Amino acid sequence: MSFATVAQDLPSLESDLVRLIYTSKLRCENGRAEMTITEILQRSVRNNPTRKISGMLYFNSFTLEILQVLEGPKNSVEELYQVIAADGRHSEVNLLVEEGIETRKYMEWGMLRGTDVDFREMKSSLPTTKEWSDLPGFDLNIVEHLPIAGDLDMKLLRITYHSILRESSFDEQNRIMDDILIRAQKKNKELLVGGMLYYNTESRDILQCIEGPENAIDDLFKAIENDPRHQNVQLVLREMIKDRRFKAFGMLWANRAESKAILENLPDTVIEQLSIK
Numbered sequence: 001m002s003f004a005t006v007a008q009d010l011p012s013l014e015s016d017l018v019r020l021i022y023t024s025k026l027r028c029e030n031g032r033a034e035m036t037i038t039e040i041l042q043r044s045v046r047n048n049p050t051r052k053i054s055g056m057l058y059f060n061s062f063t064l065e066i067l068q069v070l071e072g073p074k075n076s077v078e079e080l081y082q083v084i085a086a087d088g089r090h091s092e093v094n095l096l097v098e099e100g101i102e103t104r105k106y107m108e109w110g111m112l113r114g115t116d117v118d119f120r121e122m123k124s125s126l127p128t129t130k131e132w133s134d135l136p137g138f139d140l141n142i143v144e145h146l147p148i149a150g151d152l153d154m155k156l157l158r159i160t161y162h163s164i165l166r167e168s169s170f171d172e173q174n175r176i177m178d179d180i181l182i183r184a185q186k187k188n189k190e191l192l193v194g195g196m197l198y199y200n201t202e203s204r205d206i207l208q209c210i211e212g213p214e215n216a217i218d219d220l221f222k223a224i225e226n227d228p229r230h231q232n233v234q235l236v237l238r239e240m241i242k243d244r245r246f247k248a249f250g251m252l253w254a255n256r257a258e259s260k261a262i263l264e265n266l267p268d269t270v271i272e273q274l275s276i277k
Contacts, residue, residue, distance in 0.1 A: 018074045019105070020081055020098045024090040026064040033061060036089055037113075044111035051076040054106040058114035066090070067114075071104045156244065158211040159221050160237040163230040165204040173201065176229050191216040194246040206230065211244055 028036040037059050048054065053072035059065075068084075070077045078098075085093045106112060165173060177199055188194065193212035199205070208224075210217055225233045 016074050017071065017101050017104065018077050018098055019101045020070045020077050021096045022068055022070075022081065022084070022094060023096060024066045024068075024084070024093040026059070026066055027089055027091045033059075033064060040089065041111055041113055048072075048080075048111055051080065053077060053080060054104055054111070056106055056112040056114045069106065071101065071106055074100075155214040156211060156241045157214040157217040158209065158237070158239050158241045158245070159217050159235065160207070160209045161221065161224065161233060161235050163206045163208075163224070163233040165199070165206055166229050166231055167204070170201075173204065180229070188212075191220070193217065193220060194244060196246055207236075209246070211241060211246060214240070 026033060026036060037057075041057065044057070051072060053070055053076055055068060055070045055072075057066065057068045060067075070080060081095070084090055165176065168176070181197070184197070188210075191212060193210055193216055195208060195210040195212075197206065197208040210220060221235070224230055
């Protein structure tokens with residue numbers, strides 16, 4: 001783990017310790033996300049030692065989601081959380097869990113800036129979905145819909161398919177594709193689904209990769225198969241996965257070059273049949 005500067009050793013014996021985990025979404029001007037997170041971390045490094053607070057902050061630059069762990073004396077941690085909840089830089093603040101602990105996981109005062117590796121390590125040590133429900137302050141609905149913690153205890157599925165958009169005028173094609181993407185951006189976030197879509201305006205070929213919870217992906221693909229806007233729907237690849245390729249929920253619009261990411265590891269016989277070169 002990479003520690004923020006200015007950290008102090010913690011005493012070996014402490015009492016009345018709690019661990020608090022919350023999520024929020026960063027609110028800032030365009031282009032200032034990293035600067036704002038740096039300001040938050042610098043203040044934590046400066047103020048947390050006097051409060052005897054340690055922890056880790058993970059920031060998802062794609063979704064602007066924050067997951068932070070605070071550890072320390074109960075009164076200090078709860079007071080800091082109230083400050084965070086009232087901070088205009090945080091929106092959609094959700095308390096996931098507050099629990100009494102005997103020892104800290106983060107053993108220096110200040111605040112860690114969590115990397116993706118740090119986050120995966122932390123996520124693997126979090127309680128299972130069943131165990132979360134026994135903790136005070138737990139809200140199952142919040143946990144199951146977290147873009148950064150939503151993969152807990154989930155079977156992830158990736159489906160790649162090819163179809164042809166129904167024949168229509170050029171303007172109608174654009175309207176249909178705009179509608180598909182707008183609906184995907186809204187609905188897929190709720191379903192914890194991400195992916196990438198490529199559309200060839202000349203041949204009307206659609207190549208799409210969708211990934212997320214197994215049931216959600218299977219249901220979504222069935223809906224696509226029954227959607228009259230899609231013709232000749234062909235399942236190219238269905239595979240269970242451990243990690244997502246597309247980290248942001250919604251749907252990415254791929255250009256011709258970016259579509260190569262979808263084509264990785266597909267059989268040559270399938271690629272030859274597509275209009276994407």
